Amino acid sequence: NLAINHTTAFEVTDQIPDSTAGEKEDIPKKYGDLHYEEITIAMPGYSNVPRMQGVVEKLNELTLENINTTINVMFIQDVMAMPTRIPALLNSGNCDVVYSDNFNLFNNNFYQYTMPYLATQGLIMEVSDLMKKYAPSLYKAYNDEYIYRHLMYVNEGIYGLSFKEPSISMPIVMVRKNLVPNDYKIETMDDVYYLSDEIDAKGYKFATNLLARRSLFRIFTNINDCYLLPDMHVFGGYIHDFVNDKIVRFEDTEILNDMMAYYENWDKHGILDKRIDFEQNDRVGIALFDSVLKVPNTKDYQFFPLHTDKRFQIDYKNAVSMVVSANAKNPERALILFDYLFSDKKAYDLACFGVEDVDYSVQDGTYKGGTRMFFMFNYMYEP
Structure with a gap:
């Protein structure tokens, strides 16, 4: 186990836990009739926050129509405040989903918003069962792709939803x-x-x-x-x-x-x-x-x-994820939201690249000129 500031420990495993093993799977093909919900997400604010806010407005038109959900985003522009702001937001119950990364896993000043720390402090939710029922696209992707499954584990549970593709050094x-x-x-x-x-x-x-x-x-x-x-x-x-x-x-x-x-x-x-x-x-x-x-x-x-016979290792510190608060009012809807963003092409492109012909263009099937916008899902899954 790897110790973090002597307060917690974690390990990485390879298998998705399945508490419903042996039961008939109930993975819905559609989300069905959903009552209205709002999901609040806290994430770092980048230099293009005004544009990102515009993208969120456009994205809400899609989420409201398709899954009866509105996204409220809290942009944290003071990165130095992340170690205190993220745990405080999770404790408050005023935020459903927060951004987390493991870049500072071994930094005694910034480890407080890494996924293993948040998980072992009971601030975020283990989501494998929720994913199976409410996020079928994500569930399938996590079973198919070792890379993303591997990076989202803490002990024997999945605590994160991959925010972007990790860095893999393959020649x-x-x-x-x-x-x-x-x-x-x-x-x-x-x-x-x-x-x-x-x-x-x-x-x-x-x-x-x-x-x-x-x-x-x-x-x-x-x-x-x-x-x-x-x-x-x-x-x-x-x-x-x-x-x-x-x-x-x-x-x-x-x-x-x-x-x-x-x-x-x-x-x-x-x-x-x-x-x-x-x-x-x-x-x-x-x-x-x-x-x-x-x-x-x-x-x-x-x-x-080259060297396709090798399994190229990924540094666990490269994991960047969105994690669901243990105090989330409707964690099921949070999973539905992320599943929708992963699996709907129009929402996926909007969340990743922004507004077509404003933030980016598509030329000969290739995305040109876009900056990563609200989320950074690009290249992760094929919706």
Whole structure:
């Protein structure tokens, strides 16, 4: 167990608890007739609060029509006040849902609004049973996607509804289509290095500078079935070896050698331009990314995920969630609201991106120009 300021402890498990096991499932296809309810949500206020308030007004038109619900949002603009404001709001009973993140899980000054702390203090509600009955889309997604289920656990219960996609360091290589040899498999970093030699001989380069050093460290940690410990802030120290289930020194793993091989390839074939326009720069033959979210939308390249036999680990501190107050007046409606936002395409786009042709546009099926608005659900589920 990981202790938080010596006041509470938690652990992460893999299975969704099901207190209704053996009973006939009663997951409604529709929400049915609902009486009017208001749900109050507290979350950080960003620089575009006026626009976010406008989005909430538009969103309420949809929620009122479809689930007879109005959303009231309390924007907390003083981030430094979050550790005191969030617990106080949960205690007051004046707020149904609050924002929570685990970024400060091991920070003695800010841990008070992390999900494990709120759960173990009895301030938020375990929602797995409610999710099964009132949020069928969320329930299915949590059963299908290990990533989100894993990050929302405290001990044996689900306490959070994922607020955004967590950061996952998985290598994806992008190769110009006319440079991919027939029947050549690109599955590992070694395949990338071999291809770099071949491409360089034809006058093309490898855009290797797109990854920060820490991103590389995460990638090679995952490839070697290791995990960064919570206090791992620098390169060195100890990591968790999953294969042998023991704590080992960083120097005793292959991670350092892997990073040296990467930098040798960079030195030999790399382009040093930090802002590469892949559509315009015809020198780029191959590029490496650490997330599907960073891959550019271009028709001139093929994309290959690497090391797909590995389960890429996610730092529990990356979990960002909306949590339901233990004093919520209608937690069932809170679950229905979030399920609706996840599963209705129009509400989903509005909550994520704002108003179409005002905050963002859609060009050739791709979202352009939007800033993340009220919620940040984008990329999580396919509604």
